[in-house]
Amino acid sequence: MERIARLSSPVALAVGLLSAAASVALAIRGPISGLDLALTVTAVAFVSTTLVGMAVLRTSPANPVGWILLVAGAALPLAMFVQVVSDAHYLYGRPAIPGLVAINLASGVAGVFAVPLIGLFGLLLFPDGRLAAPGAAVRRRTRWLARTCWIMLAGLIAYSLFTPSLVDVSANDVPNPIGVPGGGALIIFVLLLGPVMAMTCAHLLGRARAANTSDQRRALTLAAAAGA
Numbered sequence: 001m002e003r004i005a006r007l008s009s010p011v012a013l014a015v016g017l018l019s020a021a022a023s024v025a026l027a028i029r030g031p032i033s034g035l036d037l038a039l040t041v042t043a044v045a046f047v048s049t050t051l052v053g054m055a056v057l058r059t060s061p062a063n064p065v066g067w068i069l070l071v072a073g074a075a076l077p078l079a080m081f082v083q084v085v086s087d088a089h090y091l092y093g094r095p096a097i098p099g100l101v102a103i104n105l106a107s108g109v110a111g112v113f114a115v116p117l118i119g120l121f122g123l124l125l126f127p128d129g130r131l132a133a134p135g136a137a138v139r140r141r142t143r144w145l146a147r148t149c150w151i152m153l154a155g156l157i158a159y160s161l162f163t164p165s166l167v168d169v170s171a172n173d174v175p176n177p178i179g180v181p182g183g184g185a186l187i188i189f190v191l192l193l194g195p196v197m198a199m200t201c202a203h204l205l206g207r208a209r210a211a212n213t214s215d216q217r218r219a220l221t222l223a224a225a226a227g228a
Contacts, residue, residue, distance in 0.1 A: 076114035108160030155189030
């Protein structure tokens with residue numbers, strides 16, 4: 001696992017940096033919308049998440065939280081770059097890159113493994129990658145919350161793939177070639193993401209109250225606040 005972490009870390013960092021840099025280049029060249037400018041800033045800022053994941057994996061290569069941060073830190077800048085590229089074509093008529101629709105669908109799936117992955121399993125498993133200890137007061141709630149997080153990830157992926165129009169495009173009329181009738185109803189998973197993330201934050205606060213030491217209590221409380 002340590003060797004895999006050493007090999008994966010620079011790859012994830014390179015993906016995040018290159019995607020963020022490409023978004024910046026497109027923003028400088030213009031034209032882009034205000035939303036795409038915000039996405040570009042987000043892509044640049046989110047590269048720091050990869051660095052945190054790398055730091056976690058250096059000390060604990062098997063910790064799922066480190067892998068979650070590493071994957072998310074690469075996935076979000078990549079997804080943001082694809083949306084900026086897509087908007088440049090569909091909104092401003094700039095030449096499309098080959099296979100843009102397929103790339104857009106793939107980036108929609110990648111985006112699920114960015115903020116949603118952190119807000120769901122990143123918070124649920126923080127800090128050591130394990131659920132609440134057996135016998136803890138919050139243990140009973142942990143299992144159903146973990147199942148809910150898995151359902152949310154699956155629903156978000158389904159929404160990205162099967163909604164009638166491409167999700168990572170600001171224009172709403174770009175058809176999705178693999179979209180299914182009624183697929184737009186899957187947006188319910190997007191709407192539920194905030195409330196479920198709030199539950200993972202509340203779960204962390206519950207673990208903080210049950211912590212054995214003041215250091216653990218402070219770390220869990222800070223993580224819950226950051227998640228919120």
